[in-house]
Amino acid sequence: MGFWDRLFGRKAPAAEPAAPTAPAPTANEARSVDPREYLLKQVEALLRADTTVEKVERHPESYGLNITRAGRQGSVFLDNLYADTRELPPEQRLHVIQRFLGSLWQEGPDTLPWEEVRERLLPVLRASTFGMAQLAQLGPDREMVSRRTLPFLLELLVVDLPESAMFVQRRHLQEWGASEDEAFAAAHANLANLSDGVELYDREPSPIWSVDTGDTYETSRLLHPGFLASFASRVQGRPIAILPERATLLIAGDANPDTVARLCESGDREYEAASRRLTPALYTVDDTGRVVPYLRPGDDALAQQMRLAHVRLALSEYTAQKESLDKVHQARDADVFVANLSAVFRKKDGRPITYCVWTHDVDPLLPRADMVSMNEAPMAYFLVPWAEVERLAPGCLTLVPELWPPRYRTTWPAPEVLERLRAAQVDLEDYEEP
Template identity: 25%
Template sequence: MGILDFFKRKPTPAAFADIVMKEARKRGFDGPMEFDEANFRILMGSDNVVNLHNYYHDYCQASRAGRANVMAKYANLFVRNEIPASFAAARRNLLPVLRTRAFQQAAGLGPAPPRGGAEGGFATTAFSDDTVLMLAYDSEHVTHVLGAGQLVEWGVAVAEANAVALDNLRDLGAEKFVQISPALFASDWNDAYDSSRLLLPDLVHRVAGTQPVAMIPTRGRMLLSASRTKEDLLELVRCAGMAIDDEGRRVSTVMYAFIDGRAERFVPEDEEVARALDDLRRKALQEDYADQKHLLDQHYEKEGVDLFVASYMLYKGDDERLFSVTVWTEGVETLLPCADRVAFGRLDEGGKGHHAGIVGWEQVVAAAGHLMTPEPDTYPVRYRVSRFPELASLGL
């Protein structure tokens, strides 16, 4: 290994946290800091944290020279910006943000509470299958996603605050897109609100015509197709997957079309496009379920609850298609993810596991749905199972 390879090496998470805290001290932060290794975050007192996942991703992706710029960018996370006490003072800095539905649950179970009042969770409006609309206060250095309690303090309804935020978004400037193929366009604002522009249908139509299809794979990227041909939609999915891999900060794996001035889920008619989109969704679910399992495991251990949180595992079949599998084991109270297939296992007297067979999800629900109780307030959804089904009813 050469000296240049050494400097490009990816630091361990713990080493990276140490780098971040030393950088914060160099830049004048004199408050408390403690590395929470289990959740990969830095605790700063009782009510503020810096989550390191995106920070670490950007740092590792950057060149050696570019890492200094990443450090300078994220140093602002250690600047405490207070949110104004009145709505009148705050309104010009409100902006809408779209986030994955898993974002809210993760914040409630482990990471930072919403700024501006944790009670009641975030100020959230349903948007699509995998995405919610939230409100952010955009300060000079940091974007704060607001809690519902903040709106209560201001005495303003979510709908009113959303309308103000949308007006502010319109005022941020004209469209900035780059053309990546004859029919495909990628947003190029790079101001952390690229995905939010999905809320501006007039802008989308100006760029991609009368029947655009859009995707917002990450916070910093909106992709538009002016065409609905198989080839262009496959390219749209491919570009969305690349953006998620390269940029992180995933938002949505849904395709959107515009109906009556609003972005709605678009279901492609072509089977190959639908399969590609489903595979992208499965990869996102694997990440969300893994994060959820980590947080739930910590929560149940802390509460002294004996409950197994099953994994959502991806495999590739002989036809090269992805499929997901989870495991339902006899005698183990479990939270099951919603997977394509369920593997059933039995334990012998010595506690050794034995594979009893694999069954498709729809067949499992038909035969044993009465044993599966949806777990409240989970996204992605999980089902609590305590009793083991009769294997004969599943054809095993």
């Protein structure tokens, strides 16, 4: 059937439920268990009521189920389903669950020929750690096809099917006989054929536009070359955009500080509330029209607010990455320390500055940060800008190419290198961005 070990995207509700009905957990059960457990029980009940399903068991390591259907075994992970249903009323919640289960049995990328698939491919934006927890339990051929489009974000490929959007894995390209470049080219060609769905969201304090298509590919429009740049004539100043969750894309200009502040506040608020969040940060275009992170010049409160949004994204993604890597290392009995990314506010202007800690006798996987705290001994440390660590101790940092966001394997500097780093130390209040 080709339905196992998939990661599902969100689609508009189908006209009819696609899975059998079954008694949901009782009201007493709903009150006595936490929401995640309640969803798990509800999905279990629906699957057990399906006469084609032979066996259902809890996944021993993840939030999901192992299922045997028609003699075939596989796993279904429920984190995304929980995120999609946790705030829905009961009837709508049941419908979404039924639709999700129905999509498990539909024909997928495994069985479709390349000639048909290439007409259904579309690119989507996701957070850099999307799917990382599940992929840790799957083989290399199950890795999703991706590109590192923006800091802390990924561009992935999906096959747009009636009930769900299924992510393209490496094995699919091999089965289709297609290259990664061919697949992305087809996806972008299909994206160009989608309507832009742009509507005027508000006129004050200056024009704000919204991509309002309802097809769940709203933020994908940002991947279309020249799309954001094309708003130069419709906004005041350089085009800027927020995409706090997958179905929200608002675009304005940066000439009016009140508009910038409104977008920043909206991005932060919607990101915090979203079940399928992307980024709280703002984005713009460079002189070539390429989408890049937006950082407002200066050190005023609004500029610091812009920086904080990007720092929040970095903290969130590095934390999620560390959690996943720690689980992998524990399962493999590997003694690897994955360092945290942390942040502080500079006293003189409230600027957020990120840092990581590199301790003597520990060779951590370091996240990229503004500054590195070199801890020679307990209560003995000094701060060095990351750029200076790269310049003065290049042999001590090795980029791990398969990790995104980036991390570096480390080797503690030799005494002479450490002295050069000590000479390059700066106080937090004196740090300046390179």
